[in-house]
Amino acid sequence: MSAPRFVAVGAGRMGRGIAISFAYAGHRIALVDLRQRTPEAWQKLREEAMAEVRGALLGLAKLGAIEERNIPEIAARVEMVDAAGAPAALAAAELVFEGVPETMEAKREAFAQINRHCRADAILTSTTSSILVTQLAEIVEKPERFLNMHWLNPAYVIPVVELSTHPGTSAEVLARTRTLMEGIGKLPVVCGPAPGYIVPRLQALVMNEAARMVEEGVATAEEIDKATRYGMGLRFAALGVVEFIDFGGCDILHHASREMAGSIDPHRYQAPAIVGRMMEEGKLGLKTGSGFYQYEGRDVLAYRLDVLSRTLGMLKHAGLWKPPAERTLS
Incomplete structure (x- = not known):
């Protein structure tokens, strides 16, 4: 049997989540640990990693996402590889995910081996959440085949993966990466070399403001969470953030920002x-027919109906949509 086409370097939480994603989609994947360990330490890591893989799959089975009887078959697609086997696994890889600890020293050590053993046409990615793709590209041989790939936890559930490219990333490599990720059911989105990617940058602002409101006594944590889950959350699940600006009107954002800048913080x-x-x-x-998006020639009534349909779908999913009340007028 040939070696897996996909390799996750680093057998921690992120590597395990990526491995589950590929195994769930029917692919074999090597979960590679580059650290030299004693046989006892390796066995312990291997057992812990595979127990987490099986535990995550069991959770999906309990929720009806998979049949419990299929867990052994899916888990068997995850192949644990120790430091001795790393060169062969890397040499066979088409797509590599580096997921070692978040230090440049650890990244350099990992990419030294990845550079040494991976074939020239292998796509190399880092799952870092804090180091810019432009910084890491400097330690990658043939950096045109390199980009950052940020997965959202849990990696095997959340569809979005953020692809952060540097100026030298090959367009062909980016296209191949998107196709491969779409092939396992993921929804890749592309951004430039900016701190925080897209989702972390947006959610950090929201989370800090929520914590600040608790601190200021504006509302309790429970009330804020109710408001975000069933107010803001439902709306932004039906409409993208930028689409939401256009839908309500950029002037609404302009005036609201001016008022809150004056009353809360400039x-x-x-x-x-x-x-x-x-x-x-x-x-x-x-x-007005244009904003962040263009609407000329678009059937606006059909679009508004589509937005309403999306929103109603989220309400029904949350169990919050009720049929009309039956009343007798007196």
Whole structure:
């Protein structure tokens, strides 16, 4: 049997989540530990990793996502590989995910082996959440085949993976990466070499503001969570954040930002320059025919109905949609 096409370097939580994603999609994947260990330490790590893989699959089975009888077959697609077997596993890899600890020293050590053993056409990625792709590209041989890939936990459940490219990333490599990830049911999104990618950058602002409201006594944690799950969360599950700006109108964001900048904090709530430019140009979104998106020639009524359908779908999923009340007028 040939070696797996996919390799996750680093047998920690992220590597295990990636391994489950590929195994669930029907692919064999090597979960590689580069550290030299005693036989006892290796056996302990191997047992812990595979127990976590089987435990995650059992959780999916309990929720009806898979049949429990299929767990052994899926788990068997994850092949644990120790330091001695790493060169052969890397040499066979088409796509490699580096997921060692978040230090440049650890990354350099890992990529020294990845560079040494991977074939020239292998796509190399890092799952780092804190180190820029431009920094890591400097330690990768043939950096045109390199990009960062940020998975959202749990990696085997959340579909979005954020692909962060550097100026030298090959367009062909990016296209191949997207195709491979889509092939296992993921939804890749592309961003440049910016701290925080897309999702962490947005959610950090929301989480800090929520914590600040608790600190200030604005509302309890329970009330804030109810508001975000069934208010903001439902809406942003039906509409993307930028789409939401266009749907309501850029002018709404402009005026709301101005008021909250004046009453809460002038820095946290100041609208970016692009909002001011769009106001000046009259590009307010759906109501004017253009905004962040273009709406000329679009069936606006059909689009609004589609948005309503998405929103109702989320309400029904949350168990919050009720049939109309039957009343007798007196």
